[in-house]
Amino acid sequence: MEIFKYLEKYDYEQLVFCQDKQSGLKAIIAIHDTTLGPALGGTRMWTYASEEAAIEDALRLAKGMTYKNAAAGLNLGGGKTVIIGDPRKDKSEELFRAFGRYVQGLNGRYITAEDVGTTVADMDLIHEETDFVTGISPAFGSSGNPSPVTAFGVYRGMKAAAKEAFGTDSLEGRVVAVQGVGNVAYTLCEYLHKEGAQLIVTDINKEAVNRAVQAFGARAVDPDDIYGVECDIYAPCALGATINDDTIPQLKAKVIAGSANNQLKDARHGDIIHEMGIVYAPDYVINAGGVINVADELYGYNQERAMKKVEQLYTTIEKVIEISKRDGIPTYVAADRMAEERIARIRNSRSQFLQNGHHILSHRISR
Ligand SMILES: NC(=O)c1ccc[n+]([C@@H]2O[C@H](COP(=O)([O-])OP(=O)(O)OC[C@H]3O[C@@H](n4cnc5c(N)ncnc54)[C@H](O)[C@@H]3O)[C@@H](O)[C@H]2O)c1
Numbered sequence: 001m002e003i004f005k006y007l008e009k010y011d012y013e014q015l016v017f018c019q020d021k022q023s024g025l026k027a028i029i030a031i032h033d034t035t036l037g038p039a040l041g042g043t044r045m046w047t048y049a050s051e052e053a054a055i056e057d058a059l060r061l062a063k064g065m066t067y068k069n070a071a072a073g074l075n076l077g078g079g080k081t082v083i084i085g086d087p088r089k090d091k092s093e094e095l096f097r098a099f100g101r102y103v104q105g106l107n108g109r110y111i112t113a114e115d116v117g118t119t120v121a122d123m124d125l126i127h128e129e130t131d132f133v134t135g136i137s138p139a140f141g142s143s144g145n146p147s148p149v150t151a152f153g154v155y156r157g158m159k160a161a162a163k164e165a166f167g168t169d170s171l172e173g174r175v176v177a178v179q180g181v182g183n184v185a186y187t188l189c190e191y192l193h194k195e196g197a198q199l200i201v202t203d204i205n206k207e208a209v210n211r212a213v214q215a216f217g218a219r220a221v222d223p224d225d226i227y228g229v230e231c232d233i234y235a236p237c238a239l240g241a242t243i244n245d246d247t248i249p250q251l252k253a254k255v256i257a258g259s260a261n262n263q264l265k266d267a268r269h270g271d272i273i274h275e276m277g278i279v280y281a282p283d284y285v286i287n288a289g290g291v292i293n294v295a296d297e298l299y300g301y302n303q304e305r306a307m308k309k310v311e312q313l314y315t316t317i318e319k320v321i322e323i324s325k326r327d328g329i330p331t332y333v334a335a336d337r338m339a340e341e342r343i344a345r346i347r348n349s350r351s352q353f354l355q356n357g358h359h360i361l362s363h364r365i366s367r
């Protein structure tokens with residue numbers, strides 16, 4: 001990979017490699033864009049097939065956070081970290097504290113939080129070394145685990161998408177196929193079950209499937225069979241790229257609405273599902289509940305205020321659908337347009353220089 005060429009192509013600001021021999025830390029922090037504010041995005045811990053795959057993941061996810069934060073109306077830029085390692089075996093206090101010192105070294109340009117493979121307890125360890133971390137324990141006056149709030153946002157966005165597809169946002173009697181019943185999707189299933197939806201679930205983890213079957217009377221299917229089941233809504237809540245050339249021909253759903261990041265394998269898959277008349281709730285718009293929740297900590301966390309903002313994801317999805325219909329474009333393009341327009345507006349309004357704190361030449365002036 002020619003790194004500078006890649007950074008230039010997608011307009012990345014910074015890529016940081018962190019290595020700590022003693023703890024075994026190997027992490028990559030990608031900062032995509034800080035026009036709107038400091039880059040906020042989670043830390044993923046994963047066993048990558050290669051260093052290149054880890055770099056690519058950090059970069060893709062960081063760019064996604066720029067768009068997610070902008071579309072959610074947050075004054076935050078986009079960044080993300082990947083820690084190379086197995087979250088079941090390679091975690092230690094030393095590792096997360098070493099990582100925390102790297103975050104501190106960026107002096108607030110990047111703020112971290114949970115992502116796949118990391119937990120509130122890990123954030124608490126990072127917090128030993130830096131204040132630039134969110135999603136830490138409620139004991140610190142913080143917001144804790146973002147997953148249930150992400151689930152609430154997905155539920156709200158799913159209802160907005162359902163309204164477009166079915167003429168009503170009621171999910172009673174709707175069949176929802178949920179792929180991956182982990183942290184986010186389990187709570188999502190609770191909301192759906194409460195509203196009377198019928199659930200079809202799958203997961204590579206049998207325990208997770210059994211839990212959902214028992215709690216919600218869900219029907220379980222094998223991981224490869226989830227795409228082709230008869231359903232109204234497909235909710236991808238595992239990993240990315242599940243909307244692709246192999247899966248699209250199998251889909252029976254009229255709505256795609258789930259929590260996973262980077263759901264479209266390539267942009268063209270968004271075009272294909274649009275042409276098929278499927279209402280797609282763009283991933284980074286519908287799954288912004290977690291980041292909206294952790295971002296509220298920057299103002300002194302207030303759960304009620306955060307949940308009200310997350311509830312508004314219904315309106316945000318409506319707005320994306322409206323732009324899509326108005327301009328005759330797929331919803332993923334409409335979402336990008338909405339985010340890019342906001343970044344451009346703020347970039348322009350910032351172009352009028354405004355003194356913030358001490359002037360860079362204040363030492364000369366005072367002489
Ligand atoms: N947690 C959050 O607040 C949050 C916020 C925004 C986006 N997301 C995204 O939502 C998704 C789920 O996040 P989570 O926190 O619930 O993660 P999680 O690890 O708790 O859950 C993911 C589940 O998917 C299952 N899975 C993995 N591969 C699968 C496959 N091929 N088929 C079926 N199941 C599979 C896993 O076994 C696991 O149970 C991720 O893509 C994450 O990036 C999460």
Ligand SMILES: CC(C)C[C@H](N)C(=O)O
Nearest residue numbers: 042113114115146290291
């Ligand atoms: C800041 C975190 C809550 C980010 C979350 N993992 C996401 O992808 O949106």
